[in-house]
Each structure stands twice: as C-alpha cells, then as structure tokens.
Amino acid sequence: MLTSLLLTAGFALMGAGIGAGIVAIGAGLGIGRIGGQAMEGIARQPEAAGKIQTAMLIIAALIEVVSLFAVVVCLLIALNGNLTF
Amino acid sequence: MLTSLLLTAGFALMGAGIGAGIVAIGAGLGIGRIGGQAMEGIARQPEAAGKIQTAMLIIAALIEVVSLFAVVVCLLIALNGNLTF
Amino acid sequence: MLTSLLLTAGFALMGAGIGAGIVAIGAGLGIGRIGGQAMEGIARQPEAAGKIQTAMLIIAALIEVVSLFAVVVCLLIALNGNLTF
Numbered sequence: 001m002l003t004s005l006l007l008t009a010g011f012a013l014m015g016a017g018i019g020a021g022i023v024a025i026g027a028g029l030g031i032g033r034i035g036g037q038a039m040e041g042i043a044r045q046p047e048a049a050g051k052i053q054t055a056m057l058i059i060a061a062l063i064e065v066v067s068l069f070a071v072v073v074c075l076l077i078a079l080n081g082n083l084t085f
Numbered sequence: 086m087l088t089s090l091l092l093t094a095g096f097a098l099m100g101a102g103i104g105a106g107i108v109a110i111g112a113g114l115g116i117g118r119i120g121g122q123a124m125e126g127i128a129r130q131p132e133a134a135g136k137i138q139t140a141m142l143i144i145a146a147l148i149e150v151v152s153l154f155a156v157v158v159c160l161l162i163a164l165n166g167n168l169t170f
Numbered sequence: 171m172l173t174s175l176l177l178t179a180g181f182a183l184m185g186a187g188i189g190a191g192i193v194a195i196g197a198g199l200g201i202g203r204i205g206g207q208a209m210e211g212i213a214r215q216p217e218a219a220g221k222i223q224t225a226m227l228i229i230a231a232l233i234e235v236v237s238l239f240a241v242v243v244c245l246l247i248a249l250n251g252n253l254t255f
Contacts (some may be wrong), residue, residue, distance in 0.1 A: 009095060010095065011095030011096055011098070011099045012094065012095045012097075012098030012099055012102070014099060015098055015099025015100065015101065015102035015103050016098070016099075016102040017102075018102065018103055018106065019101075019102030019103045019104070019105050019106035020102070020106065021106065022103065022106025022107060022109065022110060023105065023106045023109040024109075025106075025109075025110060025113075026106070026107075026108075026109030026110035026111070026112060026113035026114070027109060027113055028113070029110065029113040029114060029117055030112065030113025030114065030115075030116055030117030030120070031113070031117065032117070033117040033118065033120070033121040034116075034117055034120035034121050034124060036121065037120070037121035037122070037124040037125050038124040040124075040125070040128070041124045041125055041127060041128025041129075042128070044128045044129075045128045045129075045131060047131070048127060048128060048131035048134070051127055051131055051134040052124055052127050052128060054138075055120075055123060055124065055127055055134065055137075055138050055141065056120070056124060058138070058142065059116060059119070059120035059123065059141060059142075059145060060120065062112075062116050062145050062146075062148075062149050063109075063112055063113055063116050063117065063120075065149070065153075066108065066109055066112040066149065066152045066153065066156060067109045067112070067113070069105075069153065069156045069160075070105035070106060070108055070109045070156050070159070071105075072160075073101060073102065073105040073156060073159050073160050073163050074102045074105055074106070076160075076163050076164070077098045077101060077102050077163050080098070080163070094180060095180065096180035096181055096183070096184045097179070097180045097182075097183030097184055097187070099184060100183055100184025100185065100186065100187035100188050101183070101184075101187040102187075103187065103188055103191065104186075104187030104188045104189070104190050104191035105187070105191065106191065107188065107191025107192060107194065107195060108190065108191045108194040110191075110194075110195055110198075111191065111192075111193075111194030111195035111196070111197060111198035111199070112194060112198055113198070114195065114198040114199055114202055115197065115198025115199065115200075115201050115202030115205075116198070116202065117202070118202035118203065118205070118206040119201075119202055119205035119206050119209060121206065122205070122206035122207070122209040122210050123209040125209075125210070125213070126209045126210055126212060126213025126214075127213070129213045129214075130213045130214075130216055132216070133212060133213060133216035133219070136212055136216055136219040137209055137212050137213060137219075139223075140205075140208060140209065140212055140219065140222070140223045140226065141205070141209060143223070143226075143227065144201060144204065144205035144208065144226060144227075144230055145205065147197075147201050147230050147231075147233075147234050148194075148197055148198055148201050148202065148205075150234070150238075151193065151194055151197040151234065151237045151238060151241060152194045152197070152198070154190075154238065154241045154245075155190035155191060155193055155194045155241050155244070156190075158186060158187065158190040158241060158244050158245050158248050159187045159190060159191070161245070161248050161249070162183045162186060162187050162248050165183070165248070
C-alpha cells in the first residue's frame with residue numbers, strides 16, 4: 001500500500017514539474033512575441049515609444065496572470081504530494 | 086482498495102499539472118499573436134493607438150476568459166485529488 | 171470493483187485537466203489569429219475600425235462558444251469524478 005502511495009505521489013510530482021515547464025514555454029512564446037514586435041515598433045517609430053510601451057505592458061499582463069495562476073496550480077500539487085513521510 | 090485510490094490520485098494530479106501548463110501555451114500563443122500584431126499596428130499608425138488598444142483588449146479578454154476557466158478546472162482537480170490522508 | 175472505480179477516476183480527472191488545456195490551445199490559436207489580423211487591418215485603415223471590430227467580435231464569439239462548452243464538459247468531469255469518498 002505504501003508502495004503505490006509513493007508511486008502515485010511520483011506521478012503527481014512528475015506532472016507538476018512537467019506542467020510548470022510547459023507554463024514557461026507558453027509565457028515565453030506569448031510575452032516573447034509581444035516584446036519582440038514592440039522592440040521592432042519602437043525602433044521604427046521612436047516617437048511612439050510611450051504608446052507602444054503602455055500597450056505592451058497591458059497585453060503582457062494578461063499572459064502573466066494566466067501563467068502565474070497555472071504555476072500556482074503546479075506549486076499546489078508539488079506542495080501537496082510530498083514524498084517524505 | 087486504498088492502493089488504487091492512491092494510484093488514481095497521482096494520475097489526476099499529473100493531468101492537472103500538465104493541463105495547467107498546456108493552458109498557458111494556448112494563452113501565450115493567442116494573446117501573444119494579438120499583442121504582437123497590435124504593437125506592429127501602433128508603430129505603423131501611432132494616431133490609431135487608441136482604437137487598436139481597445140480592440141486588442143476586447144479580443145484578448147475572450148482568450149483570457151477561456152484560459153482562466155480552464156486553469157480553474159485544473160485547480161479544482163488539484164484541490165480535489167489530495168494525496169495526504 | 172471498487173478498485174477499478176478508483177483507478178478509473180484518476181484517468182478521468184487526468185483527461186479533464188489535459189482536455190481543458192487543449193481547449194485553451196484551440197481558443198488561443200483561433201481567436202489569436204482573428205485578433206492579430208484585425209489589429210493589422212485597423213492599423214492599415216483606421217477609419218474602418220468599427221466595421222473590423224464588429225466582424226471580429228462576431229467571428230470570435232463562435233470560437234468562444236465552442237471553447238466554453240468544451241471547458242464546461244471538462245468541468246463536469248472534474249466535478250463528477252471526485253476522489254474522496
């Protein structure tokens with residue numbers, strides 16, 4: 001019984017670790033694309049830097065909220081499924 | 086009986102963790118593309134920044150709703166399937 | 171019998187979590203593409219912003235409906251297959 005208790009905790013922790021990694025991929029793809037295009041835009045029209053930066057932060061915050069929420073879910077799983085008894 | 090009860094909790098938590106990660110990929114792809122094109126648009130026509138930003142937030146909010154809903158589903162699974170008895 | 175009942179609950183919850191994540195990918199890909207092209211369109215012709223935004227919302231709502239429906243299916247699985255007896 002204790003054996004599979006440990007086995008199941010292993011699967012849960014594996015999922016939490018892989019999930020946290022995938023969250024970072026998602027945030028990197030999204031915020032990276034926004035930031036990349038913003039850099040290009042500021043370089044093309046430096047006088048619009050203020051407007052671009054404001055919009056950049058607003059839209060990146062949306063991805064940040066989802067990503068932090070998803071990492072918290074993975075953190076809860078990681079804190080819940082402890083391996084040491 | 087208790088053995089497989091514990092085994093099943095592991096699979097559930099693994100799915101919750103990986104699912105939360107995949108949600109972040111979806112939000113990153115979607116909001117990232119919207120934000121990236123919006124940055125480019127503001128740089129091309131800074132005088133249309135207000136209109137672009139308004140439309141950007143409206144359409145990004147649609148993705149945000151689905152993503153947060155999906156993360157909440159994963160959170161419910163993570164809180165439901167606790168490993169400690 | 172109870173053994174496999176518990177084992178099956180784990181797989182069900184795993185599917186619900188991963189499924190919710192895949193729903194978010196679908197919504198992100200679809201609404202993201204619509205929103206991205208709409209941003210580009212408004213930047214190219216700012217005087218058509220109203221028309222573009224109306225059409226954008228109508229077509230994005232179609233994806234939103236399917237996505238929310240699919241997330242509700244995952245939510246029902248998550249609420250139904252509880253692990254604690």
